Amino acid sequence: MSKSIEPRTLRGFRDYPPELMIPRERLMETARDVFRSYGFAPIDTPAIELTEILLAKVEQGAEIHKQLYRFKDAGDRDVALRFDLTVPLARFVSQHFSKLGMPFKRYHLGTVWRGESPQAGRFREFMQCDFDTVGTVSNAADIEIAMVIHDLLTALGFERFVIHVNNRHVLSGLLAALDLGDKAVSLLRSLDKLPKVGPSGVRDEMIKEAAVTAEQADEIIALAQTQGSNAEVLAQLAERFGNNEAAKKGVLHLGEMCSVLKTAGIPEERLRVDLSICRGLDYYTGTVYETFLLDDLEIGSVCSGGRYDNLTARYTKQPLPGVGASLGLDRLIASMEKQNLLPKISTPAPVLMAQFAADRLGDYQRVARQLRAAGIGCEVYTDAKKVGAQLQYAEKKGFKAAVIAGPDEFAKGVWNVKDLAKREEKPVGESELIDVLRKIIGDFANCRV
């Protein structure tokens, strides 16, 4: 018990100190508020599950087998830490189906673990933030997911973003009309690389992997790159592939989405029908979503998802369709950090009450409690140190204001309020304190206490 141990975290894991955790909690709370406002309800599930449950839907040889944190528990059961929130949702819905009532709308913010090779900005432990509507095939649910994505990003403070939508049926119909339906998976996998390798790279791969002609490859790529307003793109598709049932359905659903979002007041430029979006199309079966920040395209999609036909295969015979998406919370925070959108503060309270006289601690805390009750967070400094040291502490942590009262102020019945940014100080009567401080702190950290 005497040797000292070097304090450290495991590789691929990290601590969240206050300056990162304060904005992270704010993002999570904002996301929860938006989910709730649409009637999505929270659930939680265990971090540890039986391995056979977690891997039930995973193919042999899939990467996740190697990434799983898997071990024997004290009862010699083969268990593992969850690697996503989709498998737990499938297990949860199958297990509690009779009690839930359909449609079932849930959100789930939870930690997941994957033993990936650590890279810059990638961790082995991260937060997922999923929302899904299961138990309905109605396009109203698909449309709503796009609305939630929109309202999430605006609530988080973003204005310059675009939600790209596509529909598996449209692409299937296109390929069927070109008589290439049987090569869909391979062709879409190549098409997905368009932003990375460009049209010629995609064409080469399509020719090589799917054995199509250069003309066929060019036609697919040209279609995927169809330009124009949403109405124009949809009109072109309807004209060209209107006699293919799958494509027709996909076009109809995308059209409904555009129309409802417009009526509901969502700016048209924030939704784009984009036929080149096909990531995950071998998993998704209808609508797909990806969301890009115009001021940080290179960070990739910050909210992605889609519609699936059967969430609960392997756990129950009853097929359960659904639609949902996942907000890339840590990716958003990384982007906000890069764009200097995060306040550099490590205090959740905007006001520091300095302490001079230990025998007046009751008065300091009495006034501090009045501020807190008025929604103004107020920390009372713990020690009656020199005021300079206390103000230094306040500035280092990012407090907006300090309230200072020593024997002189108590004698006069005033509290000195210091605006720490402007370095201005003035005496204020107790009854005006809340109003004066509100002006100084503004909407500090959107403090909701």
Add this chain to the structure above:
Amino acid sequence: MSKSIEPRTLRGFRDYPPELMIPRERLMETARDVFRSYGFAPIDTPAIELTEILLAKVEQGAEIHKQLYRFKDAGDRDVALRFDLTVPLARFVSQHFSKLGMPFKRYHLGTVWRGESPQAGRFREFMQCDFDTVGTVSNAADIEIAMVIHDLLTALGFERFVIHVNNRHVLSGLLAALDLGDKAVSLLRSLDKLPKVGPSGVRDEMIKEAAVTAEQADEIIALAQTQGSNAEVLAQLAERFGNNEAAKKGVLHLGEMCSVLKTAGIPEERLRVDLSICRGLDYYTGTVYETFLLDDLEIGSVCSGGRYDNLTARYTKQPLPGVGASLGLDRLIASMEKQNLLPKISTPAPVLMAQFAADRLGDYQRVARQLRAAGIGCEVYTDAKKVGAQLQYAEKKGFKAAVIAGPDEFAKGVWNVKDLAKREEKPVGESELIDVLRKIIGDFANCRV
């Protein structure tokens, strides 16, 4: 891939469906708000740490060795899931000491895992909710912890509770004055059983385990049971043990706490100096806290903690004193469930917008978005089913109101609002909708969207 797998959770683990997760999230958010209002900042740490880190401060043979979820990771490192949030705090503060700045006030809500035998209401995975001020020996920090406990419980809706406080120095002083200082650990361990086994049981154990006389045992028990107001108890102690330095310091600190809380506006009956509180006194070195709900005493303390001299022993040479407590979140929820204080709802939104005509989905969502922007959560039903089925869904989940509009209403330009509790329905113009709904939903779930 074809055999179906029974969906189930591990023994000792549980799912949180919406009806449990909605109040759980509300409690967590309220707790966070109170912590922040006092300037406690959030942190988070990894769920997985090196076993040598987690067990650095644990004695050989301690129960936790058997309870640990411990395994080898892919890099063959000996790792384990955290079993509390105190060890991670000690590691965190040691590792980041130079950047943090003292005093450091943090809260941490996080899941911990212990492979205990599952019992009713006890799980192997549970949430801890800790708050601590480290880096100061000032009694102001101890006093503030009591205030936070008070404001936490009132913010959570409790009024009938008492925070019991004691101080290790008082008990040490008492025992020293009785010339029993060297038997303190054994005697306090026996005294701790007072509520369970009663005075005679404690006396028997003290005689047997600490080899004291029956008279000595009776004297300690009588002291622990000292009755009276806080002022009376403290006056008795000062009189009797005033020449013992340790006891004097303890009495002084407890007296300061009573006085500051009173001045700060906290009702006197909610703080009780209780010399019989000694749980954890072989760990704590100063103030100790336990908190009891008067309407559910048998659930035990819902918020406990104390002062310690050195959090970071084993990780760093610099001794780091601190004081803190832990809110028993799951215990509180269990008690609220027992007392029927939890709303039986599984929707986080109070209003259901029924759907009749798919071609009016844009209007439904347009109005629903107006409600959401006004802070009224509104779910739009996904399918244009019969209104009866939609209202049944609303009632089952606990919605307060339904907004219903079909072709007739659209023709008239009104929205029918149904109060689901009163079963009253009336047509309302769009501009009055928010006011009418606000009256029906009241303070539904304290929805903060």
